[in-house]
Amino acid sequence: MQNGSYLGFSQVNLSLGEIGFKVEVNKTSKDKGSKLEFRIDKPKGKIIGTLEVPYTGDTTYALKLVGNLKHAEGVHDLFIVAKGASSFSIVAFSFIWNY
Numbered sequence: 001m002q003n004g005s006y007l008g009f010s011q012v013n014l015s016l017g018e019i020g021f022k023v024e025v026n027k028t029s030k031d032k033g034s035k036l037e038f039r040i041d042k043p044k045g046k047i048i049g050t051l052e053v054p055y056t057g058d059t060t061y062a063l064k065l066v067g068n069l070k071h072a073e074g075v076h077d078l079f080i081v082a083k084g085a086s087s088f089s090i091v092a093f094s095f096i097w098n099y
Contacts, residue, residue, distance in 0.1 A: 062092070
C-alpha cells in the first residue's frame with residue numbers, strides 16, 4: 001500500500017463490544033512514519049484507530065500486529081488508509097471481537 005491508498009469494508013457493526021483487529025504486514029524500507037489509519041464512513045472520515053507499520057526486513061516475513069478500534073458505535077463503512085512515505089504490504093487482515 002502507498003500513501004493514501006485504502007481498503008474498505010461495508011456495513012461493519014461497531015456496536016458489538018470492543019472490536020479489535022489483527023493485521024499481518026511486511027515493509028522493506030527502514031523509513032519511519034508508516035502507519036495504518038482506521039476511519040469510518042469515508043477514507044477521510046473520523047479516525048477510530050491507528051497502527052504503526054514497522055520495518056520487517058524483507059517480503060518473505062510478515063509481522064503480526066494487533067490493535068483496537070475505539071470511539072465508534074453503530075453500523076459504518078470502515079476504511080483502512082495507508083499513511084507515510086514508504087510503501088508496505090498487508091498480507092492478512094481479520095477482525096477480533098472482544099466481548
